[in-house]
Amino acid sequence: MIKVQKYTTATGQIMEMPTPEFRNMKASDKYKYKNLPRLKEMLRKRHLPIGGNKNELVDRLKLSDLNVSELKIKLKKEGLSVNGSKPDLVKRLLKVRGKRTKNCDQIEVPVTTMAVKPAGNPWKVPLLMKCGGCGQSVPNSDKLSHLDDCWFTNDGPSDVYLLHARSVNWAEKFELYLAVPLNGSFEDIDLLLQFTWMQCCFGHARSLDIYAANVFTNLKDTDDDPDPVMTLTSTYGLMVDDDIGPMDTALRQYLQNGVRMMYEYGGDYTTSIFVDYIGERRLKRPLQEEKAHAKTIRPVMRNEMLVMPCEHCYKKSTMFFMDDSHYDSDESDEDSFNEDGDDDCGMKFFCSKACSIFQGHRRRVLKPFLNSPRSGFCNYKGKTYL
Numbered sequence: 357m358i359k360v361q362k363y364t365t366a367t368g369q370i371m372e373m374p375t376p377e378f379r380n381m382k383a384s385d386k387y388k389y390k391n392l393p394r395l396k397e398m399l400r401k402r403h404l405p406i407g408g409n410k411n412e413l414v415d416r417l418k419l420s421d422l423n424v425s426e427l428k429i430k431l432k433k434e435g436l437s438v439n440g441s442k443p444d445l446v447k448r449l450l451k452v453r454g455k456r457t458k459n460c461d462q463i464e465v466p467v468t469t470m471a472v473k474p475a476g477n478p479w480k481v482p483l484l485m486k487c488g489g490c491g492q493s494v495p496n497s498d499k500l501s502h503l504d505d506c507w508f509t510n511d512g513p514s515d516v517y518l519l520h521a522r523s524v525n526w527a528e529k530f531e532l533y534l535a536v537p538l539n540g541s542f543e544d545i546d547l548l549l550q551f552t553w554m555q556c557c558f559g560h561a562r563s564l565d566i567y568a569a570n571v572f573t574n575l576k577d578t579d580d581d582p583d584p585v586m587t588l589t590s591t592y593g594l595m596v597d598d599d600i601g602p603m604d605t606a607l608r609q610y611l612q613n614g615v616r617m618m619y620e621y622g623g624d625y626t627t628s629i630f631v632d633y634i635g636e637r638r639l640k641r642p643l644q645e646e647k648a649h650a651k652t653i654r655p656v657m658r659n660e661m662l663v664m665p666c667e668h669c670y671k672k673s674t675m676f677f678m679d680d681s682h683y684d685s686d687e688s689d690e691d692s693f694n695e696d697g698d699d700d701c702g703m704k705f706f707c708s709k710a711c712s713i714f715q716g717h718r719r720r721v722l723k724p725f726l727n728s729p730r731s732g733f734c735n736y737k738g739k740t741y742l
């Protein structure tokens with residue numbers, strides 16, 4: 357049976373509403389509807405202080421809802437003693453929280469919502485891939501077989517080149533599969549990369565270095581970086597040379613098995629992308645029709661967002677900052693974002709400004725952390741045009 361309670365509204369009307377059902381409520385809400393004397397009485401029974409405003413009393417009660425071992429884990433995290441009775445443990449935690457609040461301009465991350473530090477290295481977790489055809493999330497290991505089922509067919513001659521783009525930095529976590537028409541040009545690749553990953557503003561120079569087949573796989577440790585067989589650039593005309601060409605050079609003459617390209621999108625800082633040629637494919641019929649009406653084919657597959665735990669509370673990060681000295685110094689230009697993803701990669705991730713302040717980075721400018729290797733550069737805001 358539902359219990360009904362009478363309420364008087366601001367206009368004097370009397371309304372009947374079901375009584376809040378506490379048993380089905382989230383634990384965090386169960387004190388919300390209790391009045392101050394009732395909250396104080398509950399605190400007194402738990403041998404806890406009864407001073408403060410309602411929020412403070414509720415926080416105190418919520419903390420004391422944790423069991424002793426949960427409290428001890430929190431205390432250990434704070435580097436505090438775990439001895440004493442349960443009220444002692446609660447009081448000790450309340451004390452550090454009070455101090456922290458004072459130190460940080462009243463910005464507070466409630467202890468009760470702190471996530472647990474995830475085990476393992478987030479840089480090494482394979483990301484799911486989102487198929488641009490069916491919208492499904494596909495395990496990284498199944499991505500190519502899924503594409504061949506979902507997008508392509510063997511029923512007839514091939515009509516597109518399939519390419520795989522991945523960020524040179526960010527531990528190669530950002531990945532994109534692209535299909536470009538057989539009669540297309542390198543400009544199609546340029547546009548696809550710009551419109552899905554890069555567009556921070558207009559007018560940055562781009563270039564594409566084309567390397568001979570398998571020159572990277574045959575590379576020995578002692579070798580210097582290989583020279584490209586051809587460089588295509590959006591600024592062609594300013595720099596003319598035998599092995600420099602315009603972006604709208606036809607794909608056909610260069611694409612063959614084992615070919616890799618390096619795409620660079622400029623600005624104050626360049627974002628570099630490897631583009632590997634996978635092979636020729638034939639689009640399924642509905643996609644062929646779609647292609648007939650559009651100049652560019654939307655990305656066939658793209659990685660899902662990389663989840664980086666907040667440095668402070670371990671929640672999913674939405675912002676980060678980079679230590680620019682990693683870019684400016686000569687020694688570190690190669691592996692600024694090293695694959696181990698350890699602390700000296702120069703990036704710190706946070707879920708909020710408050711958490712970065714807790715970690716002592718009050719003056720740092722935080723950049724949005726977005727699903728793109730251009731995150732944090734220029735004016736990039738994550739807009740996707742395709």
Ligand SMILES: [Zn+2]
Pocket residue numbers: 487488489490491492502506507
């Ligand atoms: Zn699919």
Ligand SMILES: [Zn+2]
Pocket residue numbers: 556557558560623734735
């Ligand atoms: Zn820009």
Ligand SMILES: [Zn+2]
Pocket residue numbers: 666667668669670671706707708711
């Ligand atoms: Zn956080």
